[in-house]
Amino acid sequence: MAETHKARRDLMSDAPYGEYGRTATEIVTPEGVVLPFINASFGERLGALIIDLIIVVLAPIVIFIAWVILPGDQMNSDTTASAIFQIAIIALMFFLRSGYFMFFEMGPKAATPGKRLMKLRVIAHDGGRLTPAAVFTRNAMREVELYLPLTLAGAGMAAQNSLGWLALIWALGVLLLPLFNRQHARLGDYFAGTRVVHMPRAKLSYDLADLDSDRRLGLTFTAAQLAYGEMELGVLEQVLRERKVPVMKAVADKIKARIGWQEPKNPADVPRDEDFLRAYYSALRAHLEARMLLGRRRKDKHDPALS
Amino acid sequence: MADPDPASQSPASRTPQSKPALQLKSQKFREAREGDWRALNGALDRAERQGLGGFSIDELLNLPVLYRQAMSSLSMAMAISLDRNMVVYLQSLSARAYVYIYGPHSRLKDVPADFFGKAWPQSVRRLTTELWLAFAALMAGILIGWLLCAGDSSWYDVFVPASQADGRDLSASAQSLRETLGSGPKDTALSPFAVFLMTHNTQVSIMCFALGAIFGLPTLMLLIQNGISLGAMLWLFARKGLGFEFGAWLTIHGTTELFAIIIAGACGFHIGRRLMFPGEATRMASLSQAGRLTGTVMIGVALMLTVAGCLEGIGRQTITDSLVRIAVGAVMLVLWLAYFLMVGRKAKTDG
Numbered sequence: 001m002a003e004t005h006k007a008r009r010d011l012m013s014d015a016p017y018g019e020y021g022r023t024a025t026e027i028v029t030p031e032g033v034v035l036p037f038i039n040a041s042f043g044e045r046l047g048a049l050i051i052d053l054i055i056v057v058l059a060p061i062v063i064f065i066a067w068v069i070l071p072g073d074q075m076n077s078d079t080t081a082s083a084i085f086q087i088a089i090i091a092l093m094f095f096l097r098s099g100y101f102m103f104f105e106m107g108p109k110a111a112t113p114g115k116r117l118m119k120l121r122v123i124a125h126d127g128g129r130l131t132p133a134a135v136f137t138r139n140a141m142r143e144v145e146l147y148l149p150l151t152l153a154g155a156g157m158a159a160q161n162s163l164g165w166l167a168l169i170w171a172l173g174v175l176l177l178p179l180f181n182r183q184h185a186r187l188g189d190y191f192a193g194t195r196v197v198h199m200p201r202a203k204l205s206y207d208l209a210d211l212d213s214d215r216r217l218g219l220t221f222t223a224a225q226l227a228y229g230e231m232e233l234g235v236l237e238q239v240l241r242e243r244k245v246p247v248m249k250a251v252a253d254k255i256k257a258r259i260g261w262q263e264p265k266n267p268a269d270v271p272r273d274e275d276f277l278r279a280y281y282s283a284l285r286a287h288l289e290a291r292m293l294l295g296r297r298r299k300d301k302h303d304p305a306l307s
Numbered sequence: 308m309a310d311p312d313p314a315s316q317s318p319a320s321r322t323p324q325s326k327p328a329l330q331l332k333s334q335k336f337r338e339a340r341e342g343d344w345r346a347l348n349g350a351l352d353r354a355e356r357q358g359l360g361g362f363s364i365d366e367l368l369n370l371p372v373l374y375r376q377a378m379s380s381l382s383m384a385m386a387i388s389l390d391r392n393m394v395v396y397l398q399s400l401s402a403r404a405y406v407y408i409y410g411p412h413s414r415l416k417d418v419p420a421d422f423f424g425k426a427w428p429q430s431v432r433r434l435t436t437e438l439w440l441a442f443a444a445l446m447a448g449i450l451i452g453w454l455l456c457a458g459d460s461s462w463y464d465v466f467v468p469a470s471q472a473d474g475r476d477l478s479a480s481a482q483s484l485r486e487t488l489g490s491g492p493k494d495t496a497l498s499p500f501a502v503f504l505m506t507h508n509t510q511v512s513i514m515c516f517a518l519g520a521i522f523g524l525p526t527l528m529l530l531i532q533n534g535i536s537l538g539a540m541l542w543l544f545a546r547k548g549l550g551f552e553f554g555a556w557l558t559i560h561g562t563t564e565l566f567a568i569i570i571a572g573a574c575g576f577h578i579g580r581r582l583m584f585p586g587e588a589t590r591m592a593s594l595s596q597a598g599r600l601t602g603t604v605m606i607g608v609a610l611m612l613t614v615a616g617c618l619e620g621i622g623r624q625t626i627t628d629s630l631v632r633i634a635v636g637a638v639m640l641v642l643w644l645a646y647f648l649m650v651g652r653k654a655k656t657d658g
Contacts, residue, residue, distance in 0.1 A: 094506035133602030193595025
């Protein structure tokens with residue numbers, strides 16, 4: 001049991017953005033730094049696609065309703081205005097079908113409104129610039145992946161023939177392709193050499209380790225008592241940042257039991273759970289970081305202790 | 308619990324009491340660089356909201372410096388710090404800065420010169436074989452359409468359904484056919500119909516390209532099919548002695564439009580070929596190379612089709628003389644050929 005756990009756990013730096021259980025695409029930037037990007041999950045990609053399709057489908061309907069409600073008689077009587085209006089409608093339909101995705105992905109955010117909502121964006125797989133050509137290709141492929149099979153499937157279903165089923169299988173096969181690769185890339189991504197990644201925003205919080213005030217409290221730990229690894233340190237950090245009293249009490253009790261902590265005799269000297277945990281966090285981090293500088297790391301408590 | 312020897316105790320417990328500020332190495336590291344990170348974060352926030360327009364020269368010059376500092380901070384932090392919040396922050400900051408600095412936006416400014424001067428004609432030249440294949444497919448289609456209709460005129464209704472014929476059917480008289488080649492019923496220069504044709508053609512060419520992903524076969528079929536209906540119409544007009552006029556009517560925009568469709572077909576063939584025969588590269592690398600090459604070409608194809616649409620919408624409505632129409636078409640063809648064959652060739656210094 002312990003063995004399987006050990007195999008699944010990673011060093012903190014292996015978990016991209018501190019999010020355990022997600023895979024990352026490592027991009028080597030032109031400076032030669034390896035930068036991990038979290039692969040967008042299939043659910044996120046599907047969500048973004050559905051939002052975008054809703055926009056693409058709803059926009060003409062809204063405009064049509066507006067056209068019906070607005071005083072249309074003058075519009076229809078005036079032939080020039082009517083012609084211009086028709087041109088605008090044709091151009092808009094074309095934009096929505098072929099240009100919508102390309103336009104937004106060529107912009108500075110490299111994401112359609114749906115992708116922006118899901119905190120996704122498109123990047124070039126080789127670490128270079130995302131070129132307009134790549135954006136064009138990945139979106140032109142939507143014709144084969146989405147529009148054509150769905151149109152054929154719709155027509156085939158209406159006509160009740162086997163072509164419809166064939167087209168539906170084709171559409172499903174291509175649509176589900178992101179499920180069968182680690183980076184959740186679709187066909188257009190392969191052709192364009194792009195990937196869709198999830199980009200969360202992180203805030204820089206305060207540093208939890210405060211050795212000075214810990215020293216004033218007089219809490220010290222022996223090396224044998226610092227019996228955890230980087231994985232547990234990360235969890236402890238999370239607990240301390242969330243500051244939930246019952247959680248902190250439970251964690252403090254567990255640690256005290258494990259390290260054989262003896263409470264001071266005088267009840268006034270017994271530290272609050274939070275103070276105890278912060279002191280323990282600082283001491284553990286100091287211990288692990290000092291070893292880390294020498295190239296010795298401890299993944300988690302199942303690893304052999306560092307001397 | 309054995310009493311540990313002093314050397315292995317944590318630094319916190321053995322630092323002398325007299326030292327004023329007690330800090331970990333990772334904390335000193337953070338203190339020294341935090342200001343720069345926050346400056347980069349602020350600059351990115353501003354740039355993402357309003358672009359680089361409001362930046363002073365100094366701020367602009369400072370941006371890449373801050374970016375590189377954040378990058379080096381990240382690799383440093385991964386090696387010395389276990390402060391997860393800080394490492395996560397640096398990862399996300401570096402990633403944001405990276406996609407901003409290497410994002411697509413700055414590209415759009417220097418794109419036109421590079422695109423028209425080098426990338427587009429060079430990419431088109433790399434598709435020579437596929438271009439000949441697409442050209443042959445279209446020509447074969449025209450020939451098939453003509454010959455089948457000439458052999459049995461009932462084929463015409465199959466190739467050009469009544470819904471698309473728009474009065475150009477078998478029963479049409481020479482007079483009514485001639486009218487379809489005129490300046491059109493509406494004299495508006497850019498009629499909705501012309502815009503419709505333009506967007507429709509672009510759609511067809513995108514389809515022609517994307518279908519190449521299914522091993523190029525649908526692209527071949529699409530090209531031949533388009534050729535067949537063209538050949539059938541050509542036969543219809545020629546039968547009534549209007550072949551020359553129809554040719555002129557077609558040529559004025561057709562040299563640009565058909566050229567564009569041939570190029571789109573060539574792009575489709577190219578991705579189909581690289582999918583099936585990746586050569587020495589891995590299939591994935593081969594696909595992304597092919598995709599980028601053809602993507603560049605296809606952006607150009609969309610522009611070509613816009614030019615064709617303008618010629619069709621404006622030129623064909625205002626120019627009604629057949630000879631002038633042919634002349635305009637021929638000039639366009641020569642211009643395109645000269646452009647694709649000559650622009651962006653490098654002087655051969657490395658040979």
